[in-house]
Amino acid sequence: MQTPTKTSGRHRVVVIGGGFGGVRAVKALEREPVEITLIDRTNHHLFQPLLYQVATGVLSAGQIAPALRGMFRKQKNVRVLLGVVDEIDVEHHTVRMIADETTTIPYDTLIVATGATHSYFGHDEWSQIAPGMKSLDDARRVRSRILGAFEIAEQKTDPTERDAWLTFAVVGAGPTGVELAGQIALLAHRVLRNDYRHIDPSTARVLLLDATAHVLGTYPESLSERAANDLRHLGVEVELSAPVTDIGLGGLTIGSAGDARRIEARTVIWAAGVTASPLAAQLGRSSGAEIDRAGRLHVGPDLTLPGHPEVFVIGDMITIPGVPGTAQPAIQEGKYAAKVIRTRLADKAPPSAFHYLDLGSMAVIGRTRAVASLFGHINVGGFPAFLIWGIVHLANLVGWGNRYEAIARWGWTILARNRRERVISIVSLVSEQTAMNELEQLRAAETRADEEDAQPS
Amino acid sequence: MQTPTKTSGRHRVVVIGGGFGGVRAVKALEREPVEITLIDRTNHHLFQPLLYQVATGVLSAGQIAPALRGMFRKQKNVRVLLGVVDEIDVEHHTVRMIADETTTIPYDTLIVATGATHSYFGHDEWSQIAPGMKSLDDARRVRSRILGAFEIAEQKTDPTERDAWLTFAVVGAGPTGVELAGQIALLAHRVLRNDYRHIDPSTARVLLLDATAHVLGTYPESLSERAANDLRHLGVEVELSAPVTDIGLGGLTIGSAGDARRIEARTVIWAAGVTASPLAAQLGRSSGAEIDRAGRLHVGPDLTLPGHPEVFVIGDMITIPGVPGTAQPAIQEGKYAAKVIRTRLADKAPPSAFHYLDLGSMAVIGRTRAVASLFGHINVGGFPAFLIWGIVHLANLVGWGNRYEAIARWGWTILARNRRERVISIVSLVSEQTAMNELEQLRAAETRADEEDAQPS
Numbered sequence: 001m002q003t004p005t006k007t008s009g010r011h012r013v014v015v016i017g018g019g020f021g022g023v024r025a026v027k028a029l030e031r032e033p034v035e036i037t038l039i040d041r042t043n044h045h046l047f048q049p050l051l052y053q054v055a056t057g058v059l060s061a062g063q064i065a066p067a068l069r070g071m072f073r074k075q076k077n078v079r080v081l082l083g084v085v086d087e088i089d090v091e092h093h094t095v096r097m098i099a100d101e102t103t104t105i106p107y108d109t110l111i112v113a114t115g116a117t118h119s120y121f122g123h124d125e126w127s128q129i130a131p132g133m134k135s136l137d138d139a140r141r142v143r144s145r146i147l148g149a150f151e152i153a154e155q156k157t158d159p160t161e162r163d164a165w166l167t168f169a170v171v172g173a174g175p176t177g178v179e180l181a182g183q184i185a186l187l188a189h190r191v192l193r194n195d196y197r198h199i200d201p202s203t204a205r206v207l208l209l210d211a212t213a214h215v216l217g218t219y220p221e222s223l224s225e226r227a228a229n230d231l232r233h234l235g236v237e238v239e240l241s242a243p244v245t246d247i248g249l250g251g252l253t254i255g256s257a258g259d260a261r262r263i264e265a266r267t268v269i270w271a272a273g274v275t276a277s278p279l280a281a282q283l284g285r286s287s288g289a290e291i292d293r294a295g296r297l298h299v300g301p302d303l304t305l306p307g308h309p310e311v312f313v314i315g316d317m318i319t320i321p322g323v324p325g326t327a328q329p330a331i332q333e334g335k336y337a338a339k340v341i342r343t344r345l346a347d348k349a350p351p352s353a354f355h356y357l358d359l360g361s362m363a364v365i366g367r368t369r370a371v372a373s374l375f376g377h378i379n380v381g382g383f384p385a386f387l388i389w390g391i392v393h394l395a396n397l398v399g400w401g402n403r404y405e406a407i408a409r410w411g412w413t414i415l416a417r418n419r420r421e422r423v424i425s426i427v428s429l430v431s432e433q434t435a436m437n438e439l440e441q442l443r444a445a446e447t448r449a450d451e452e453d454a455q456p457s
Numbered sequence: 458m459q460t461p462t463k464t465s466g467r468h469r470v471v472v473i474g475g476g477f478g479g480v481r482a483v484k485a486l487e488r489e490p491v492e493i494t495l496i497d498r499t500n501h502h503l504f505q506p507l508l509y510q511v512a513t514g515v516l517s518a519g520q521i522a523p524a525l526r527g528m529f530r531k532q533k534n535v536r537v538l539l540g541v542v543d544e545i546d547v548e549h550h551t552v553r554m555i556a557d558e559t560t561t562i563p564y565d566t567l568i569v570a571t572g573a574t575h576s577y578f579g580h581d582e583w584s585q586i587a588p589g590m591k592s593l594d595d596a597r598r599v600r601s602r603i604l605g606a607f608e609i610a611e612q613k614t615d616p617t618e619r620d621a622w623l624t625f626a627v628v629g630a631g632p633t634g635v636e637l638a639g640q641i642a643l644l645a646h647r648v649l650r651n652d653y654r655h656i657d658p659s660t661a662r663v664l665l666l667d668a669t670a671h672v673l674g675t676y677p678e679s680l681s682e683r684a685a686n687d688l689r690h691l692g693v694e695v696e697l698s699a700p701v702t703d704i705g706l707g708g709l710t711i712g713s714a715g716d717a718r719r720i721e722a723r724t725v726i727w728a729a730g731v732t733a734s735p736l737a738a739q740l741g742r743s744s745g746a747e748i749d750r751a752g753r754l755h756v757g758p759d760l761t762l763p764g765h766p767e768v769f770v771i772g773d774m775i776t777i778p779g780v781p782g783t784a785q786p787a788i789q790e791g792k793y794a795a796k797v798i799r800t801r802l803a804d805k806a807p808p809s810a811f812h813y814l815d816l817g818s819m820a821v822i823g824r825t826r827a828v829a830s831l832f833g834h835i836n837v838g839g840f841p842a843f844l845i846w847g848i849v850h851l852a853n854l855v856g857w858g859n860r861y862e863a864i865a866r867w868g869w870t871i872l873a874r875n876r877r878e879r880v881i882s883i884v885s886l887v888s889e890q891t892a893m894n895e896l897e898q899l900r901a902a903e904t905r906a907d908e909e910d911a912q913p914s
Contacts, residue, residue, distance in 0.1 A: 042881065042882035057519070067879045101612070135882070136880055136882075147500060151500065155560065195526040422500065422519065423500070
């Protein structure tokens with residue numbers, strides 16, 4: 001069935017994905033005579049750079065995820081639909097959306113901005129044990145794991161078991177891994193320090209592992225080193241050139257063959273690989289556009305699909321040399337796509353090819369420190385970098401109901417060392433444990449079967 | 458296995474349940490030479506009177522649920538354990554707790570305070586369709602249902618379908634039902650009014666149904682009438698003497714036989730019946746104590762189990778004539794149990810029998826109105842009652858990290874008409890829908906089988 005479409009005869013723009021790219025594109029078309037349909041699988045825009053704060057109990061879900069409808073309440077040329085797009089028909093200019101029913105939605109121009117999800121480099125079974133950090137559901141799962149580990153440790157009498165439950169491994173030292181490891185260290189070594197009777201949370205080990213030789217590998221080397229030092233100062237064990245080769249129920253393995261080393265860590269969090277949303281592969285097949293190893297599309301200089309000037313692909317779904325997979329490029333690409341659409345509608349000359357303006361990259365370390373690389377050549381660390389981080393992030397809150405309230409609220413919550421959002425229950429722990437146990441049994445059975453196969457008969 | 462117990466030789470008090478009763482008992486034993494173990498299936502104390510605000514997106518989970526550990530950080534004679542107690546051995550003075558492992562915990566004195574859960578009056582299959590309102594998980598489910606219904610309605614072209622998705626039925630007009638219905642009406646008629654393009658949320662119907670002739674049946678009649686009027690003023694359709702006899706996938710049935718009336722409501726929320734935690738029945742069996750229709754125990758005048766002066770049962774698990782199932786009695790009972798324990802430890806004369814001091818009952822209607830019955834004979838309504846409600850609730854925040862922050866935060870959030878905590882995703886909707894569909898198919902198959910059985914052969 002077809003959803004009701006206005007019969008205004010206006011140019012129909014369909015935007016898939018309400019992340020940084022999609023939302024900016026919609027905003028930038030505010031005054032245009034177009035009819036926009038924004039489709040997302042959730043009802044909110046996720047401010048992903050702060051997701052690690054939900055995972056560590058600092059902020060609530062609602063604080064980093066305003067409702068998309070609220071953001072576009074006053075922009076009357078947009079309708080927002082909750083649904084999943086599973087098919088794009090570039091020939092017939094329609095997308096198929098699944099919600100309560102399945103709907104076909106026609107477009108004149110399409111903007112695909114469904115981002116990326118985590119990739120376990122061919123080891124999808126690791127996802128059960130080592131949750132990733134992409135959605136609010138992920139963040140809640142990670143929070144439940146981290147806080148649950150302290151609870152279980154409190155009840156253990158065997159010191160080896162207890163230590164394993166008090167060991168947290170974050171795999172991947174990009175911005176998410178760095179920020180998460182820093183927060184877990186703060187949680188263990190400061191916030192929870194006096195909360196337990198049998199364990200001393202300040203003895204918890206927090207490991208940050210990366211296969212490469214640097215934390216924040218895309219940053220200038222001086223900042224990478226500064227970040228690694230700041231993390232160590234917070235009590236994070238930074239292990240570099242440490243490729244994870246296996247993740248199992250009780251912990252993980254670093255390196256292979258003779259070099260392999262096992263780490264007993266009951267909590268493992270995945271912040272290593274990402275892969276583009278499956279729609280990228282689909283668009284690649286139907287347009288012949290190339291796809292890179294991370295599943296990202298090569299698009300034209302105006303961010304459109306080869307042979308389909310009416311289809312824009314932006315954000316983490318595409319690959320442009322030298323452009324990182326962060327919020328800034330997605331925002332700039334969303335604005336650019338809107339600009340191209342505007343010039344077309346006005347029959348003006350199209351803008352020149354998309355050019356990424358590197359405003360900088362930032363990562364917070366612990367409570368009041370950060371590293372920031374600005375405009376590609378200014379490097380700042382420590383508290384000044386944290387201040388810059390705060391200003392930039394708050395300035396980027398698009399369509400927040402009340403920015404001043406947000407500033408007050410965040411400032412308070414972040415600086416007050418409080419962890420109000422710590423809600424977990426035995427139910428979530430038990431279901432996690434059950435899923436992990438089942439997986440482990442399955443793997444054990446497979447290993448036995450493999451060994452039996454390998455027996456000389 | 459046995460958890461590590463201190464070997465101080467001190468009197469061991471085990472408290473099961475970190476609700477109002479349990480938490481107050483623990484607090485009141487702060488200066489006693491006892492060794493307290495507080496067991497709860499979640500890691501937080503739930504401020505249940507505000508649960509409806511989480512269900513309607515006003516407050517976040519963390520705002521009404523401080524971590525138990527945080528509350529008792531400084532009370533060194535308490536250890537907090539996350540786990541479920543499934544068995545109490547009153548002969549051997551032990552409880553069995555299930556967490557990561559199963560543990561037996563010995564006690565000298567036991568306080569059982571695990572409260573109540575919802576009862577569907579023998580129709581447990583309704584629970585899939587009509588979620589209750591007891592835990593934070595329940596509240597999140599209700600929120601997902603309410604917000605999801607507007608999303609689905611927005612996509613419907615058939616007006617009958619659309620209207621059914623815009624009809625919300627709350628079953629049970631006690632305080633929870635009244636407060637929830639008021640908030641849904643506010644959400645639909647004010648907060649979301651301009652958020653949609655195809656539907657007009659202000660046309661949504663919010664029904665509050667009760668089998669009896671009154672809302673807030675335990676309140677003085679003048680307040681019941683005032684509350685009903687205030688609700689109608691907010692746009693809630695209050696239907697009294699309307700017993701719900703069936704709840705199915707599309708809606709519910711009121712009355713039976715010739716009188717039966719069907720209401721098409723895609724969202725049904727259960728706020729009608731409660732039944733005591735299963736531990737009550739277990740204690741009844743092992744002590745011979747009587748149990749009422751709602752599964753609540755009859756305990757002695759000092760709140761102990763017959764024949765077991767060392768076992769206290771408090772809060773929603775017990776029945777005392779004239780005492781309602783709300784926070785106040787649980788708090789007073791928790792304090793009383795602690796007092797009995799104190800006098801025993803000091804070898805003093807025990808206090809006289811437990812006497813409930815009726816401080817009053819209150820329910821909020823909409824944004825700034827309430828009804829309050831104080832000390833059993835003063836009745837207040839409107840904004841003055843709301844102010845009293847605010848003061849009493851804030852005064853009752855035990856062990857909150859920072860009460861002033863809480864006041865500022867709540868005041869702002871409640872009065873600012875904002876609904877920040879609106880996060881849902883298609884995943885939660887789809888899984889709800891799937892579960893409901895499966896159930897409906899099951900029921901249809903059963904009906905067919907019944908009809909076939911009934912065919913004259």
